[in-house]
Amino acid sequence: MLTSQALLNSLSVDPDAKCRYGLYFRDGRRKVDYILVYHHKRPSGSRTLARRVQHGDTPFGARSLKQDHPLPGKGAPLDAGSAEPPMDYHEDDKRFRREEYEGNLLEAGLELERDEDTKIHGVGFVKIHAPWNVLCREAEFLKLKMPTKKMYHINETRGLLKKISSVLQKITEPIQPKVAGHRPQTMKILSYPFSREKQHLFDLSDKDSFFDSKTRSTIVYEILKRTTCTKAKYSMGITSLLANGVYAAAYPLHDGDYEGENVEFNDRKLLYEEWARYGVFYKYQPIDLVRKYFGEKIGLYFAWLGVYTQMLIPASVVGIIVFLYGCATMDENIPSMEMCDQRYNITMCPLCDKTCSYWKMSSACATARASHLFDNPATVFFSVFMALWAATFMEHWKRKQMRLNYRWDLTGFEEEEDHPRAEYEARVLEKSLKKESKNKETDKVKLTWRDRFPAYLTNMVSIIFMIAVTFAIVLGVIIYRISTAAALAMNSSPSVRSNIRVTVTATAVIINLVVIILLDEVYGCIARWLTKIEVPKTEKSFEERLIFKAFLLKFVNSYTPIFYVAFFKGRFVGRPGDYVYIFRSFRMEEVTEMLFISGSPFCFPDRLSTLYAWEKQPICSAKSFLSVLMEPFPFS
Numbered sequence: 122m123l124t125s126q127a128l129l130n131s132l133s134v135d136p137d138a139k140c141r142y143g144l145y146f147r148d149g150r151r152k153v154d155y156i157l158v159y160h161h162k163r164p165s166g167s168r169t170l171a172r173r174v175q176h177g178d179t180p181f182g183a184r185s186l187k188q189d190h191p192l193p194g195k196g197a198p199l200d201a202g203s204a205e206p207p208m209d210y211h212e213d214d215k216r217f218r219r220e221e222y223e224g225n226l227l228e229a230g231l232e233l234e235r236d237e238d239t240k241i242h243g244v245g246f247v248k249i250h251a252p253w254n255v256l257c258r259e260a261e262f263l264k265l266k267m268p269t270k271k272m273y274h275i276n277e278t279r280g281l282l283k284k285i286s287s288v289l290q291k292i293t294e295p296i297q298p299k300v301a302g303h304r305p306q307t308m309k310i311l312s313y314p315f316s317r318e319k320q321h322l323f324d325l326s327d328k329d330s331f332f333d334s335k336t337r338s339t340i341v342y343e344i345l346k347r348t349t350c351t352k353a354k355y356s357m358g359i360t361s362l363l364a365n366g367v368y369a370a371a372y373p374l375h376d377g378d379y380e381g382e383n384v385e386f387n388d389r390k391l392l393y394e395e396w397a398r399y400g401v402f403y404k405y406q407p408i409d410l411v412r413k414y415f416g417e418k419i420g421l422y423f424a425w426l427g428v429y430t431q432m433l434i435p436a437s438v439v440g441i442i443v444f445l446y447g448c449a450t451m452d453e454n455i456p457s458m459e460m461c462d463q464r465y466n467i468t469m470c471p472l473c474d475k476t477c478s479y480w481k482m483s484s485a486c487a488t489a490r491a492s493h494l495f496d497n498p499a500t501v502f503f504s505v506f507m508a509l510w511a512a513t514f515m516e517h518w519k520r521k522q523m524r525l526n527y528r529w530d531l532t533g534f535e536e537e538e539d540h541p542r543a544e545y546e547a548r549v550l551e552k553s554l555k556k557e558s559k560n561k562e563t564d565k566v567k568l569t570w571r572d573r574f575p576a577y578l579t580n581m582v583s584i585i586f587m588i589a590v591t592f593a594i595v596l597g598v599i600i601y602r603i604s605t606a607a608a609l610a611m612n613s614s615p616s617v618r619s620n621i622r623v624t625v626t627a628t629a630v631i632i633n634l635v636v637i638i639l640l641d642e643v644y645g646c647i648a649r650w651l652t653k654i655e656v657p658k659t660e661k662s663f664e665e666r667l668i669f670k671a672f673l674l675k676f677v678n679s680y681t682p683i684f685y686v687a688f689f690k691g692r693f694v695g696r697p698g699d700y701v702y703i704f705r706s707f708r709m710e711e712v713t714e715m716l717f718i719s720g721s722p723f724c725f726p727d728r729l730s731t732l733y734a735w736e737k738q739p740i741c742s743a744k745s746f747l748s749v750l751m752e753p754f755p756f757s
Contacts, residue, residue, distance in 0.1 A: 155371065225349070233248065264315075359371050379392075
């Protein structure tokens, strides 16, 4: 059996080999496909692990990692006279698990290199490389579709369609990304599930690029997931080791840096220059390169996002036309004309007790004219148009998705099996250990509804509480509007009293906007925490529960103020002599425009329409604008 020192001496390492940005092993040839990160305390003497381990031609290479260290409590005790400081039991246990796990990875054919000489104290890295034979074996096992030598010609459009297509290509030339292969291709390469027995059918002219970075990292991750560690009785792979803290992280590397003068050109740099920065927002997405770099799922997501953004162009054009129609017909709108006509200048009751004075109906003229911009007969057409737009968008996306499935050879593509999450396996392990300590059966242990009941109860109480907080904030804004209006009415300055409505509305909108943005972030974090304590079994279940909670909380947060303005504000005011009060001191606020449709004796029925849209519009527009600016890039 080879010792660790003998194994290290057997490695032929070129000291002058150029390791490009840490993407390769020390020999500068083998590419790093995956990284395992762990925390360690530096031992001394014989307990120091080999810094670099390589799978040799004999089975002894795998055993060299295990070394002759007894398990805690099962072997001979350490020499009492040794100067070596005592190791923590848990740290020892984690180290033994890492040794066995990495040994099993070596037996699976992977090549490892340990790196503990880093600038970060107490953090070590294990670089993983998958050789050609392992890639072929796993590609066949996973039935990965790989390009063959077979190519066939794609029928091109002819006649008028070809001319239109060429004209469109010339028009869109400035907004096309400068990426190879982005143009429509006339030849298609046939892909087929990889088979080692039929390697002659595949295009193996360049073995180094046959399996791209995404495919290599996918293969290595599949090996990491199914490689077990027997020292952890219920361990099921890298997910359990991550949950138990044996490893701190596991991730693939990018293809290199994307900034700098002397940076080697790579797909990441190309994506940054042609896609992932604000300066190229007007260009089409290099969707094939996105799929190549991030995978099919991420590629389909950004393809959907591109179709959605493209379909928003006609919707925005129609919306602008509707708005311009409102501007053009503002002087022809009979309700606002009557409100602004001095002949109908009716004296209205005070909006608050004691401090507020009587006011003229014509003082709401500007608000009525502005509300016509967003609430006019053309908005009815716009609502019908948006319903048809939604149906058209869905059909357009279905066609786009089918084309991508054909181009990317996703026909027959099946979702990979959902593996248990690391947190779920950790909870199952904890439950198993408890049963084992009580001498109970531990076969087929899983989390039941009784195990999750405290989490479900916490979820229910927390969601109800947060919805109540949202309602309380809306009520607080209402009280703010009422009290501020009363305070400004007591001001001695005529200019302040004349602009009470504008001041109160503007400040309330700003407060609403700030609160909504802040609560969006808070509710997102709370929704994730509530989902984590439920301990869903799979990632799919985790995402579904997280989406439901986040949607529920953010929907209530975003639309509660709008629902209040649309359906409740001004409807519970009362009448002169019998007003409705909050806390027996604050009179319910009124919507001056809605007084004319609420059945009040001062209004003109059948003359005025609901004019509350202007008040809710600033909140929606500002929030949408900020959400666009805050949208993160895929990587930076």
